[in-house]
Amino acid sequence: MNEFTSLATVKRIADSTVRRLSLYLRFLEDFEQRGxxxxxxxxxARRGGTTSAQVRKDLSFxxxxxxxGLGYSVPELSRRIREIMGLGREWRVIIVGAGKIGAALAQYQGFVQRGFHIVAVYDTAPEKIGRSWNSQTIRDIRQLERDAAxxxxDIAVLTVPSEAAQSMLDRIVKAGIKAVLNFAPVQLQAPADVTVKSVNMAMELESLSFSLTNHG
Amino acid sequence: MNEFTSLATVKRIADSTVRRLSLYLRFLEDFEQRGxxxxxxxxxARRGGTTSAQVRKDLSFxxxxxxxGLGYSVPELSRRIREIMGLGREWRVIIVGAGKIGAALAQYQGFVQRGFHIVAVYDTAPEKIGRSWNSQTIRDIRQLERDAAxxxxDIAVLTVPSEAAQSMLDRIVKAGIKAVLNFAPVQLQAPADVTVKSVNMAMELESLSFSLTNHG
DNA sequence: GCTAACTTGTGAACGAATTCACAAGCCTCG
DNA sequence: CGAGGCTTGTGAATTCGTTCACAAGTTAGC
Incomplete structure (x- = not known):
């Protein structure tokens, strides 16, 4: 494998590797800023709580x-990882569900900095639709399909109540969106060509409960 | 291994197993309600997107x-998993950082339902301290150590800006809290007897970017 | 009470991810 | 320019997690 290896030729990359790359990138940007x-x-590895062999293996894919004898050039490695992760471009993100979590996300600056631009926010509640929200007007969910066309x-962030999550995901999938970040504490079913990542705070808290109970 | 096996005698349980237990429990409660x-x-397994062998192996630990020939008794298994996960009791949770995410969490009903009770909310900003917030008054962070004593x-939810996260974690650790749920997009260092789980939305979005870029 | 249909619990086999260990390359200094 | 000190890149070994496969136990029907 050489520096011209294209990803298409590469076997499946483990999710854990991708997540670590994202982590390394954060450190690299920090180092870059400090010159x-x-x-x-x-x-x-020390920064990321892992081993140097792990770092090298991750990159070697x-x-x-x-x-x-020297190490990695900070600006170059930084650039290469951004390229690998597809962070060289802007991603168009919609938020489905204008509740508390949706609000917190819409105002979170970290997204824009990384190239994730919120292009629309949707809800079902008539009293929310039309309201302005951090430079976005909340739209009627019925517009979803038309707007998406x-x-x-590129990406939908799903912040609706659990009961509505699966049916809303189905609509998102039908609308042709291939990547979803789900905040509802339910297991969702989606076709293989759609990537769904879930952030499940209840599950995290329960993991903490487990570790406290069993002498973590 | 029999039904009296105590956890103390059991070897380390994989994190993935614990997370699946949490998932199974959610389904069980659903089934329980439906009688x-x-x-x-x-x-x-079908519900959780896994295999029956995986379910049985998880439980067998x-x-x-x-x-x-029959399966599992819904109420019993439900009870056993709650017991394993330490969900039979109430956990005392503090929120450190009264920003947007903190607000969303403080008002999220799912926590209380599962026995996670928010007992205090802290911030540094003078204009926030003293304000009432969903039945909690925001307290001065300087009270943290005294209050904790x-x-x-049991658990601290950390929702402060990245720059402040590590030093705040250090205070939380010194205050004797052994479990932390971190929302800052940084890698934190903590002693081995303190469990830190992180929810990192930026990382999840970047994973989506990767999978979109590399034909996920 | 015997058979057929099911489903668990679990060693063994397998596969995936991490760690080891070292040859190969690079830099500095004398 | 050669030696010594570093650090990468990567097969091999290892560890960890998942899946297989089947004996053993349970129920229902006849």
Whole structure:
């Protein structure tokens, strides 16, 4: 495998690897801002709570970006990871469900900084529709399909109540969106070509309960 | 391994197993409400997007709760999992950081239903301190140590900006809290006897970006 | 009470992810 | 320019988690 290896030729990458890349990128951007030139796999590992072998293995799936004896060039590695992760472009994000969590997300600056632009917010409640919300007007969910055909959003963030989550996901899928971030504490079913990631706070809290109970 | 096996004697349980238990419990409670008596590992698996062997293996780490030829008693399995997960009691939760996410969490009813009671909310901003917030008055963060000594919270939910997260975690640890749910998009360092779970939305979005870019 | 149909519980086999360990390459200094 | 000190990249070994496959137990029907 060399630096020209294209991803299409590469076997399935583990989710854990992708998540760590995202983590490394955050450190690299931090180092970049502080003007550091190079970084070793060992330093990256220390920051990320992993091992240097793990860091090198993770990167090796995509090419070889370092210099033996020296380490990695901070700006270059940073650029390469952004490229691998598809962060070189802007992603069009819609938020479905204008509740508390939706509100918190819509106002979160971290998204825009990373190239995730919120292009629309939807809800079903008549009293919410039309209200302005952090430079977005809340739209009627009935517009979803029509809007999607035109505006071609890439990612949907699903922040509706559990009961509504599956049926709303079905609509999102039908509208042609291939990536969904779900905040409802339910297990969702979607076709194989649609990626669904879930953030389940209840599950995290219960994991904490488990570890407290069993001497974590 | 029999039904009296205590957890202390059991080897380390995989995080993935614990998370699935939490998932199974949700289905069981659903079945319980609908008055179903028994459930098979196969049905549980179908709901959870896994296999029946996985379900049985997960449960087998803690004992044997089913009846061959019949399946599991819904109320019993439900009770056993709650017991395993430590959900038989109430957990005292504090929220550190009264921003948008903190607000969304404080008002989220799902927590209370599962026995996670918010006993205090803290912030540093003078204009927020003293304000009332969903039956809680926002307290000065300087009270944290004193309050913790008295009120003995079990879990801290950390919803402060990234820059402040590590130093706030250090205070939480010093205050004797052994479980933390972190929402800041940074990797935190904590002693081994403190469990830290992180919810990192930026990372999830970047995983979606990766899968969209690489034909997920 | 015997047979047929089911479903659990669990060792064994398998597969995936992590860690080890070291050859190969790079830099510095004398 | 050669030696010494670093650090990468990667097969091999290991560890960890999942899936297989089947004996053993349960129920229902006849």
């Amino acid at each position: 550091l030139e190079t970084i070793s796999s060992d330093e990256l 995509f090419g070889s970006f370092g210099k033996r 035109q505006e071609k959003p | 179903l008596e028994t459930i098979s590992s196969d049905e549980l 803690f004992g044997s709760f089913g009846k061959r 008295q009120e003995k919270p």
